[in-house]
Amino acid sequence: MAQVVSTHGHSHEGNGHSHSEILGGHQSYTTVTDTISDVVLKRPLGKAWLFGFAIAFALLMMFLFAITNLLVRGIGIWGVNIPVGWGFDIVNFVWWIGIGHAGTLISAILLLLKQDWRTSINRFAEAMTLFAVACAGLYPLMHMGRPWLFYWLAPMPNTMALWPQFRSPLVFDVFAVSTYATVSLLFWYVGLIPDLATLRDRATNPIVKKLYAIPALGWRGSAIHWHRYRTAYLLLAGIATPLVVSVHTIVALDFTTGIIPGWHTTVFPPYFVAGAIFSGFAMVATLAIPLRSYFGLKDYITDKHLDNMAKVMLVTGLIVTYGYMIEGFMAWYGANTYERYQMLVDRPFGAYKHDWWLLILCNCVMTQLLWFKSIRNNVILLWLISIVINVGMWLERYVIVVLSLHSDFLPSSWGMYHGTVWDYMTFYGSIGLFMTLMFLFVRVLPAISIAEMRELVHELHERDEAKTHATPPAARTV
Amino acid sequence: MSNPVSSARATQLPHLARLAGIAGLGALVGCILLMLIPSTRGSMLPAYLVGYTFWFGIALGGLMLSMVHLLTGGAWGILVRRPLEAASLALIPLAILIVPIFVGHQVLYPWTRAADPYLDLIHEKTAYLNLSGFILRTVIFFIIWITLAVLLNVASIRQDKTTSHAPTRWLALMSGPGLALAFLTATFAAVDWLMTMEPDWYSSIYGAMLMVGWGLCTWCMMVLISTFLRDVSPVDQVARPRIFNDLGNLMLAFVILYAYTSFIQFFIIWAGNLTEEIPWYLRRTRGQWWYVMTALIIFHFFVPLFLLLMRGLKRRPERLSLIAIGLLTIHLVDLTWLIVPARVREPLSITATEIPWFTIILIPLAVVAIGGICLATFLTVLRSKPLLPVNDPSWDRIPAIWHQEEMEREFDDDDLDLGDAHFSPIVTGR
Numbered sequence: 016m017a018q019v020v021s022t023h024g025h026s027h028e029g030n031g032h033s034h035s036e037i038l039g040g041h042q043s044y045t046t047v048t049d050t051i052s053d054v055v056l057k058r059p060l061g062k063a064w065l066f067g068f069a070i071a072f073a074l075l076m077m078f079l080f081a082i083t084n085l086l087v088r089g090i091g092i093w094g095v096n097i098p099v100g101w102g103f104d105i106v107n108f109v110w111w112i113g114i115g116h117a118g119t120l121i122s123a124i125l126l127l128l129k130q131d132w133r134t135s136i137n138r139f140a141e142a143m144t145l146f147a148v149a150c151a152g153l154y155p156l157m158h159m160g161r162p163w164l165f166y167w168l169a170p171m172p173n174t175m176a177l178w179p180q181f182r183s184p185l186v187f188d189v190f191a192v193s194t195y196a197t198v199s200l201l202f203w204y205v206g207l208i209p210d211l212a213t214l215r216d217r218a219t220n221p222i223v224k225k226l227y228a229i230p231a232l233g234w235r236g237s238a239i240h241w242h243r244y245r246t247a248y249l250l251l252a253g254i255a256t257p258l259v260v261s262v263h264t265i266v267a268l269d270f271t272t273g274i275i276p277g278w279h280t281t282v283f284p285p286y287f288v289a290g291a292i293f294s295g296f297a298m299v300a301t302l303a304i305p306l307r308s309y310f311g312l313k314d315y316i317t318d319k320h321l322d323n324m325a326k327v328m329l330v331t332g333l334i335v336t337y338g339y340m341i342e343g344f345m346a347w348y349g350a351n352t353y354e355r356y357q358m359l360v361d362r363p364f365g366a367y368k369h370d371w372w373l374l375i376l377c378n379c380v381m382t383q384l385l386w387f388k389s390i391r392n393n394v395i396l397l398w399l400i401s402i403v404i405n406v407g408m409w410l411e412r413y414v415i416v417v418l419s420l421h422s423d424f425l426p427s428s429w430g431m432y433h434g435t436v437w438d439y440m441t442f443y444g445s446i447g448l449f450m451t452l453m454f455l456f457v458r459v460l461p462a463i464s465i466a467e468m469r470e471l472v473h474e475l476h477e478r479d480e481a482k483t484h485a486t487p488p489a490a491r492t493v
Numbered sequence: 494m495s496n497p498v499s500s501a502r503a504t505q506l507p508h509l510a511r512l513a514g515i516a517g518l519g520a521l522v523g524c525i526l527l528m529l530i531p532s533t534r535g536s537m538l539p540a541y542l543v544g545y546t547f548w549f550g551i552a553l554g555g556l557m558l559s560m561v562h563l564l565t566g567g568a569w570g571i572l573v574r575r576p577l578e579a580a581s582l583a584l585i586p587l588a589i590l591i592v593p594i595f596v597g598h599q600v601l602y603p604w605t606r607a608a609d610p611y612l613d614l615i616h617e618k619t620a621y622l623n624l625s626g627f628i629l630r631t632v633i634f635f636i637i638w639i640t641l642a643v644l645l646n647v648a649s650i651r652q653d654k655t656t657s658h659a660p661t662r663w664l665a666l667m668s669g670p671g672l673a674l675a676f677l678t679a680t681f682a683a684v685d686w687l688m689t690m691e692p693d694w695y696s697s698i699y700g701a702m703l704m705v706g707w708g709l710c711t712w713c714m715m716v717l718i719s720t721f722l723r724d725v726s727p728v729d730q731v732a733r734p735r736i737f738n739d740l741g742n743l744m745l746a747f748v749i750l751y752a753y754t755s756f757i758q759f760f761i762i763w764a765g766n767l768t769e770e771i772p773w774y775l776r777r778t779r780g781q782w783w784y785v786m787t788a789l790i791i792f793h794f795f796v797p798l799f800l801l802l803m804r805g806l807k808r809r810p811e812r813l814s815l816i817a818i819g820l821l822t823i824h825l826v827d828l829t830w831l832i833v834p835a836r837v838r839e840p841l842s843i844t845a846t847e848i849p850w851f852t853i854i855l856i857p858l859a860v861v862a863i864g865g866i867c868l869a870t871f872l873t874v875l876r877s878k879p880l881l882p883v884n885d886p887s888w889d890r891i892p893a894i895w896h897q898e899e900m901e902r903e904f905d906d907d908d909l910d911l912g913d914a915h916f917s918p919i920v921t922g923r
Contacts, residue, residue: 274767281697
């Protein structure tokens with residue numbers, strides 16, 4: 016059973032991954048299972064984990080307090096006003112939903128593209144997606160002011176014959192985000208089933224055993240189980256793939272169908288999607304780097320993984336930069352007075368110029384550091400850059416949402432916007448929600464897919480076999 | 494990994510190159526004559542621009558997709574790297590073939606005309622829309638592209654002669670910035686050559702959209718040439734069903750991406766409904782053009798989408814080639830739809846509802862003229878080098894494909910049915 020793959024003294028040049036790059040140490044089915052499941056089943060609660068969880072939980076309580084106050088007093092406690100009717104709520108919604116996209120990209124698209132380096136990071140990237148979507152989904156609900164009437168967004172027959180406006184991307188959003196949340200949850204859960212069974216089988220405490228047994232759905236690992244599991248998993252990957260693009264495209268359409276200067280530009284959807292992946296990978300790196308070092312998972316989340324993530328950040332960062340550049344150029348080329356003023360005067364030199372320049376620094380300038388291998392391979396620097404990107408992408412949404420609204424067509428209706436203390440409490444509070452869920456997740460479920468890591472061990476072994484035994488078809492006798 | 498490069502089919506290449514060259518030159522003479530006659534000039538130049546854009550896209554696609562392969566690797570690259578590199582060198586004749594467009598600028602670009610109703614609308618952008626800037630930018634673009642293409646071809650040959658991967662590493666290092674530069678310059682080439690035909694209209698996704706279409710045509714062309722050479726040694730070692738399957742998937746991805754960019758541009762402009770944007774679509778969706786647009790939606794998206802989802806089609810080179818020919822044809826129609834309705838006299842006019850059939854008839858002539866010369870270059874370059882990049886690091890991926898084929902063959906020999914029947918004893922035994 017224990018199939019040992021030697022990973023030493025064996026390195027290839029070029030694009031094919033060698034074992035030591037995506038799987039370190041001497042790994043067998045047993046070592047993979049032990050290392051990953053022990054984090055959940057055997058490892059005692061560490062001080063660092065407790066400390067981190069305490070902070071996250073405190074932030075979550077602050078979130079609860081801020082939301083309670085919001086429900087009692089209404090959205091007047093926020094900084095939104097006329098003309099800036101979209102503030103932190105929409106900025107945070109777009110920021111969180113964007114972060115989720117990396118999880119789906121890693122789990123679905125990279126699976127279909129047969130990128131084996133996805134295997135060790137897909138599980139917690141998917142969890143990150145779920146938690147980010149949970150945070151994102153709360154904001155439009157709160158933004159409505161009367162969240163208890165949210166079901167009015169759904170097209171349901173009613174005596175007043177009132178229907179949502181189906182031409183509005185805001186209605187598309189309801190469908191896109193709820194589909195996204197459902198599919199992400201299913202994908203994550205289906206992938207977890209074999210691992211839940213492993214935990215069930217290895218747990219010694221009878222109550223814990225029961226708790227893992229129920230969601231494991233009686234998994235026995237028979238050939239027919241695996242056959243159906245693989246089919247379901249691939250189908251879900253196929254369904255999830257368009258969602259990576261559709262959700263953020265529709266978020267972009269929320270802006271572009273408004274003809275406000277700075278919003279109505281056709282390149283928004285593709286560069287929003289790229290920006291979502293950009294921020295999502297930054298968040299994966301922000302989480303993966305401490306995770307692998309704290310739980311001793313460096314053999315599974317290797318430097319090669321970090322290097323690949325950094326490359327994805329570089330590419331998507333360049334696409335985002337291209338987007339800024341081309342929208343600036345088209346604002347000038349279109350020769351529309353308001354568009355030119357918004358993009359070329361107000362943003363770089365207006366009241367919010369510091370936010371704009373900081374955004375350019377974070378997203379366009381700092382990202383260029385990732386061209387250098389030495390920086391990509393420096394874990395601390397990479398971690399810092401990933402945080403800078405998260406900040407930059409938040410600022411991007413702030414600049415887009417607030418600046419276009421604060422100075423549109425009529426100077427008489429221009430105004431300023433600043434978040435209030437409640438805006439900030441809600442924002443940091445949602446980070447608390449996200450981190451609390453993340454902390455709980457890494458303790459109760461395997462953060463790396465055990466089943467898929469076993470498969471990777473097998474596949475790397477097979478690939479070695481192929482290299483030594485396969486012959487070109489011309490040399491074969493058919 | 495050294496493979497002898499000799500074959501019977503490969504010897505057909507110079508003959509084909511000569512044929513393409515003669516046809517191209519002949520048609521080019523025809524095109525130039527029609528451009529010289531004042532009464533046909535107005536029809537010939539847009540047709541020429543359609544043909545030019547079509548072939549230019551494939552050459553630029555060769556350059557950009559070669560660099561993509563250097564950055565990402567992948568087994569497909571072994572099969573199509575040499576054709577891609579050869580295609581990129583067609584940029585050299587294309588740099589000369591653009592001269593008629595410069596000469597005929599007054600026909601194609603209203604902003605170059607001394608008295609034109611458009612001028613009132615564009616006086617604020619003369620810093621960009623002026624003839625010397627237009628020509629200067631194009632010259633700079635071609636210098637950049639041709640430099641990249643030559644470097645690519647030269648270093649790739651160097652890689653053939655050594656087992657050290659230093660030339661490929663050097664190329665990969667160059668490909669990152671090279672790709673970024675090519676993307677940026679191609680965007681502005683699309684703006685200059687095509688978008689400025691209607692100088693009051695603008696769309697920020699336009700350059701990216703055009704590039705995706707060019708990429709799609711490049712994949713189609715690669716499928717065609719790989720199918721043609723698939724029995725030639727040593728191409729037969731890598732022209733395996735699995736790799737054609739990959740190429741088919743890449744075609745599918747570009748079909749979807751092109752539909753995405755086109756639809757997004759349409760949806761945003763439709764929803765905005767602004768006077769400076771919407772006439773562009775009104776010119777292309779009214780009258781006879783409506784049928785063209787409908788055909789594009791069906792044959793440029795839905796039909797290839799469903800066909801390319803079928804694995805059986807993607808794994809058979811001949812059938813995939815038929816899809817590729819269909820896609821190339823419909824993309825030519827798409828370029829026609831983008832370029833030809835732009836020729837309207839009045840700004841913001843929505844009157845151009847009739848298809849100018851004489852222009853349409855001249856498009857095949859332009860396609861043969863430019864295509865013949867490009868193909869002659871392509872085939873000559875392709876013949877001058879080994880047909881596969883023999884020492885490319887992506888060869889690592891190939892044995893796994895042979896291995897999988899071997900396994901499949903073994904299963905076939907044993908008549909082992911992996912379908913539901915195989916599992917049925919387990920099901921019934923439950």
